[in-house]
Amino acid sequence: MKFSATVTLQYPTVFSAFSVEDYLKGLDWIRDSGLDGAELCISHYKGLDLEIVKKQLEERKLGCSTLSTGQARGMEGLSLVGVKEETKKKTQERFMQHVDAAAYLGSKVTMGLMRASDRATMQDLGELAEATKPIVEYADKKGVVIAIEPINRYETSVLNSVDETMDFIENCLGNPDNVGILWDLFHANIEDVDYRRCIARMGKRLVHVHLADSNRMFPGYGHTDVRGILALIRDSGFEEYASFECLNLPSRHAVLNEIGPWVNSVREEKR
Numbered sequence: 001m002k003f004s005a006t007v008t009l010q011y012p013t014v015f016s017a018f019s020v021e022d023y024l025k026g027l028d029w030i031r032d033s034g035l036d037g038a039e040l041c042i043s044h045y046k047g048l049d050l051e052i053v054k055k056q057l058e059e060r061k062l063g064c065s066t067l068s069t070g071q072a073r074g075m076e077g078l079s080l081v082g083v084k085e086e087t088k089k090k091t092q093e094r095f096m097q098h099v100d101a102a103a104y105l106g107s108k109v110t111m112g113l114m115r116a117s118d119r120a121t122m123q124d125l126g127e128l129a130e131a132t133k134p135i136v137e138y139a140d141k142k143g144v145v146i147a148i149e150p151i152n153r154y155e156t157s158v159l160n161s162v163d164e165t166m167d168f169i170e171n172c173l174g175n176p177d178n179v180g181i182l183w184d185l186f187h188a189n190i191e192d193v194d195y196r197r198c199i200a201r202m203g204k205r206l207v208h209v210h211l212a213d214s215n216r217m218f219p220g221y222g223h224t225d226v227r228g229i230l231a232l233i234r235d236s237g238f239e240e241y242a243s244f245e246c247l248n249l250p251s252r253h254a255v256l257n258e259i260g261p262w263v264n265s266v267r268e269e270k271r
Contacts, residue, residue, distance in 0.1 A: 033260035037063035065241035070113035082117030180207030
């Protein structure tokens with residue numbers, strides 16, 4: 001299992017301990033904390049030089065775990081369902097740009113909030129599948145995995161749980177090889193009852209994990225047994241990234257200073 005943390009290149013986000021202006025300091029912190037990679041928050045590619053981004057990662061011997069894409073829904077209104085046809089096509093094009101970037105950076109592409117607008121419901125799964133299939137097919141040609149994130153019912157009405165997302169992948173998308181699940185432990189705390197069963201259900205479809213406690217704080221400051229769940233994930237044969245996507249709470253200072261020792265202790269438990 002590898003570890004990464006969220007950093008942003010373009011827009012403010014509560015999940016990054018560093019501002020856009022301090023992006024390189026964020027990469028240095030990830031490296032110095034002993035993590036393996038960075039989860040990059042990218043909304044668009046205007047003025048973004050991916051060659052420079054890749055060089056900055058390589059200079060620090062960091063990988064890119066995944067591209068976080070969801071903020072474009074709030075900032076630009078992008079969505080695959082519950083929107084006008086013109087917006088849907090623009091969203092598909094944006095996802096394909098993400099796929100191109102992921103292919104270049106050796107990363108995955110997250111499909112989270114940008115999949116559905118606030119007006120969409122589970123009745124729109126057929127429409128979502130039809131809108132998603134061209135993206136999946138394009139990603140397959142590029143050798144890129146699309147990681148669909150189950151998100152809790154208070155943030156979206158479409159694909160809240162592991163079971164719903166697995167059913168969507170298997171029955172609506174036609175079970176493509178290059179689609180997996182990004183399992184966020186904050187959302188799982190709300191929607192998924194039996195973690196062990198969920199891990200078994202996902203199997204090899206589990207391609208990325210988001211680390212946060214039950215209250216979205218850094219692990220250890222809520223009531224989710226994050227370490228215990230990680231042990232179950234590790235024992236399942238998972239070798240991909242577990243990435244910190246938590247608030248800068250109980251404080252930014254705590255996150256900055258505790259992440260390295262926390263990861264090291266988890267690695268020691270494996271031994």
